[in-house]
Amino acid sequence: MKSILITGGAGFIGSHVVRRFVKRYADYHIVNLDALTYAGNLENLKDIENRPNYHFEKADIVDAAAVRKVFEKHRPDGIIHLAAESHVDRSITDPLAFVRTNVLGTVNLLDEAKALWGDNMSEKRFYHISTDEVYGSLGDTGLFTETTAYDPNSPYSASKASSDHFVRAYGETYEMPIVVTNCSNNYGPNHFPEKLIPLFINNIVNMKPLPVYGDGNYTRDWLYVIDHARAIDTVFHEGVIGETYNIGGFNEWKNIDLVKLLCNLMDSKLGRPEGTSEGLITYVKDRPGHDRRYAIDSTKIKNELGWEPSVTFEQGLAETIDWYMENEDWLRNVTSGDYQSYYEEQYDKR
Numbered sequence: 339m340k341s342i343l344i345t346g347g348a349g350f351i352g353s354h355v356v357r358r359f360v361k362r363y364a365d366y367h368i369v370n371l372d373a374l375t376y377a378g379n380l381e382n383l384k385d386i387e388n389r390p391n392y393h394f395e396k397a398d399i400v401d402a403a404a405v406r407k408v409f410e411k412h413r414p415d416g417i418i419h420l421a422a423e424s425h426v427d428r429s430i431t432d433p434l435a436f437v438r439t440n441v442l443g444t445v446n447l448l449d450e451a452k453a454l455w456g457d458n459m460s461e462k463r464f465y466h467i468s469t470d471e472v473y474g475s476l477g478d479t480g481l482f483t484e485t486t487a488y489d490p491n492s493p494y495s496a497s498k499a500s501s502d503h504f505v506r507a508y509g510e511t512y513e514m515p516i517v518v519t520n521c522s523n524n525y526g527p528n529h530f531p532e533k534l535i536p537l538f539i540n541n542i543v544n545m546k547p548l549p550v551y552g553d554g555n556y557t558r559d560w561l562y563v564i565d566h567a568r569a570i571d572t573v574f575h576e577g578v579i580g581e582t583y584n585i586g587g588f589n590e591w592k593n594i595d596l597v598k599l600l601c602n603l604m605d606s607k608l609g610r611p612e613g614t615s616e617g618l619i620t621y622v623k624d625r626p627g628h629d630r631r632y633a634i635d636s637t638k639i640k641n642e643l644g645w646e647p648s649v650t651f652e653q654g655l656a657e658t659i660d661w662y663m664e665n666e667d668w669l670r671n672v673t674s675g676d677y678q679s680y681y682e683e684q685y686d687k688r
């Protein structure tokens with residue numbers, strides 16, 4: 339039996355990866371290691387929590403002793419590392435939190451894997467899930483490829499770039515069997531409503547303002563989270579050790595166009611007169627250091643591993659909206675506590 343440890347498995351992307359692995363690989367021993375911070379939620383895994391091949395361990399990757407205990411208990415052969423602080427706006431107000439989790443936490447995991455595996459690394463794998471933001475910002479043309487130079491602009495992307503470098507350094511220095519993927523913006527069910535799409539769905543439902551940063555002409559490449567989970571499965575099993583693969587949706591949208599599309603779809607789902615939600619659009623002060631455009635070239639993973647997105651944006655967005663509208667309790671629970679005051683504070687500071 340293969341023991342696979344997935345960090346951040348209670349989070350957005352992580353929960354889709356855990357679900358996929360638990361359902362597809364009955365003979366694997368799947369361990370979800372998660373600190374259950376504000377964006378981690380075991381509700382995301384209710385449907386699989388009683389499966390015999392699923393195990394949950396609450397631990398913070400910053401706590402090396404706690405990580406060691408989990409490693410000694412479950413002796414993972416493979417590690418899929420998704421645990422991270424991920425929200426760019428939060429990184430602007432609290433960079434150190436990002437250094438702790440994303441840099442220190444990653445190095446802790448690498449060290450514990452090295453200690454556990456010793457010289458016997460041949461059947462092992464350390465897989466780091468990263469972001470296209472490490473490449474910085476594009477102009478109006480061009481795409482990020484696996485050889486684009488790192489040029490991070492936000493504390494978040496700097497912390498992810500640093501963790502990528504550490505993972506590669508452990509590959510070079512200790513011959514750890516590593517693999518890295520850099521993905522574009524994900525969307526889909528279970529996404530914490532601080533990110534653009536779920537925040538705006540939630541605000542439209544509640545007739546609240548839709549805060550578009552700056553002029554709204556920023557571009558992102560959107561990838562359905564379920565397609566991303568499938569890509570992670572493919573890279574974990576078939577990716578070549580030491581390689582990087584970019585994972586994107588071939589699906590670029592300017593924020594303002596995406597927001598207008600979302601408004602129209604939501605008006606028709608909610609039976610509201612056309613234009614109601616667009617009336618909620620409010621241009622607010624820009625995010626400092628806001629990257630203008632991300633766009634990813636996923637040709638390598640397509641040509642070498644046969645992965646490409648399978649869900650169209652229209653389908654994925656419709657499924658996402660339906661999920662949020664059918665899971666109002668989930669949304670209410672995750673937006674309780676200090677969530678509202680956190681956001682109000684952020685806008686005041688801009």
Ligand SMILES: Cc1cn([C@H]2C[C@H](O)[C@@H](COP(=O)(O)OP(=O)(O)O[C@H]3O[C@H](C)C(=O)[C@H](O)[C@H]3O)O2)c(=O)[nH]c1=O
Pocket residue numbers: 424425426427468469470471521522523524532533534535537549550551552556557558593625
């Ligand atoms: C929350 C929010 C965002 N925006 C803009 C800012 C961006 O241009 C775009 C998407 O923002 P969001 O914060 O959802 O995502 P990114 O900053 O692109 O980063 C995301 O995608 C990458 C790949 C990761 O690696 C990050 O972890 C993930 O958070 O909408 C607004 O205009 N208003 C808002 O209220």
